[in-house]
Amino acid sequence: MPPSSSSHTPETTTRVIRISRLSLLACGFLLLAVASPAMAWPAAFSWMLVIPFLVLAWILRVRTVVGPDGITARATFSTTRIGWDALAGIRFPKRGWARATLTDGSEVPLPVVTFGRLPELAEASGGRITDPYAAADAARAAEAAARATESDDATK
Incomplete structure (x- = not known):
């Protein structure tokens, strides 16, 4: 049974889906990698010291926020807010991140957002987006219950 809500537990189930903070460690390694040529020949390679900071800013900026009001997609240079009434569906291409298909x-x-993050997306959407994993688990549980009932009837 879930705990009752209190002052320190949020009422809404807003979920922020972002790049892992562990990738910030890669930015540190990238800074070390570009520091050697920049120190060896500053006139030619000092501009490369900007690259790790650009990657760091990208990691910290890019995210998808799913909440009761809709979906907010923060890309590198833009932010798009999608209300639940404007969302027609979600498409997962072979490569890349998911795409929200709008009613227009x-x-x-x-x-x-990848297919593996779909359970998080479904939970935060409050059921507006279905979770195929949960549906498959429910179907398996119903099938197992039906088999158990049949075996109980057969033994009587």
Whole structure:
């Protein structure tokens, strides 16, 4: 049984889906990698010291926020807010992040959302987006219960 809500537990189930903070460690390694040529020949390679900081800013900025009001997709240079009434569905291309299909036929990329993150997306959407994993688990449980009932009837 879930605990009752209190002053320190949020009422809404807003979920922020972002790039893992462990990738910030890679930015440190990238800084070390570009520091050697920059120190060896500053006139030619000092501009490379900007690259790790650009990657760091990208990691910290890009995210998808799913909440009771809708979905907010923060990309590198833009932020798009999608209300639940404007969302027609979610598409998962072979490569890249998920795309929200809108009722007007356009698509908006959802940064960092992959098929593996679909249960998080479904939970935060409050059931507006279905979770195929949960549906499959429910179907298996119903099938197992039906088999158990049949075996109980057969033994009587």
